């Protein structure tokens with residue numbers, strides 16, 4: 001059995017359990033003696049106790065882990081719900097995807113240290129990253145697709161992603177300009193822009209938001225999802241385990257904590273305002289996110305393949321609401337960064 005390298009606590013437990021086992025003593029105090037969750041495969045060395053990591057972030061367990069392997073941690077400002085064998089957590093009720101699953105072992109939950117440092121710490125304790133906070137003056141808006149690349153589409157409504165992404169982008173630009181930001185666009189008309197150029201262009205700004213709409217083979221799929229760049233070494237949300245391409249540190253990873261924080265702020269604001277199905281804050285290595293060096297998110301605002309959702313998106317009022325919700329999230333993020341910056 002390969003012992004974890006970093007999780008000293010776990011190694012201790014292992015020896016304790018071995019010693020107790022030799023004397024024929026079980027572990028009734030855990031309540032999980034006969035539960036397969038208590039004796040699963042060894043956890044990777046970079047796994048840490050959720051209890052330790054969250055206490056260090058200032059969150060306390062609301063109760064003991066349930067027999068189903070669920071546990072909630074909270075402080076005055078944040079609540080995080082964890083579940084055994086899941087990559088999904090709820091942060092203040094919003095779905096957020098970890099890079100690696102949470103696992104119950106030795107009667108408590110464990111999670112990847114990478115998820116603590118790249119996701120939970122930025123969201124719960126952004127002040128820890130104040131030294132790299134970048135105030136936002138120039139915002140880059142990237143309308144997805146364009147020209148010969150129409151993206152997703154709804155044939156019944158004659159709706160192309162490239163058109164509505166541009167429409168929402170221009171509306172968002174007007175809202176942000178009116179609030180005093182300098183706004184720049186990848187495109188302001190129906191032209192093709194190479195996918196590799198978009199991230200690079202945005203380096204002239206302080207923040208990047210890329211706007212898309214979704215489509216799926218399943219006509220029932222609907223809702224809003226927001227993507228931040230996957231941290232190095234972790235699998236993206238659509239993959240179960242990391243592959244060779246997941247290990248290099250991309251340029252976009254230089255702003256990992258801010259990507260997570262921006263992603264959470266925008267996702268939270270969109271779900272709050274739009275009331276759409278929460279498909280979660282997810283991770284992906286989209287080129288536009290990899291090739292920028294400023295905090296960045298990619299938004300999939302809704303599904304053109306869902307009849308009712310596509311009909312909503314076809315209305316000007318709904319597209320205005322979508323733009324406003326994105327602006328809300330960006331402003332929340334900008335205000336937070338401002339509060340972390342040392343006053344002049």
Ligand SMILES: [Zn+2]
Nearest residue numbers: 144151212213
């Ligand atoms: Zn798209």
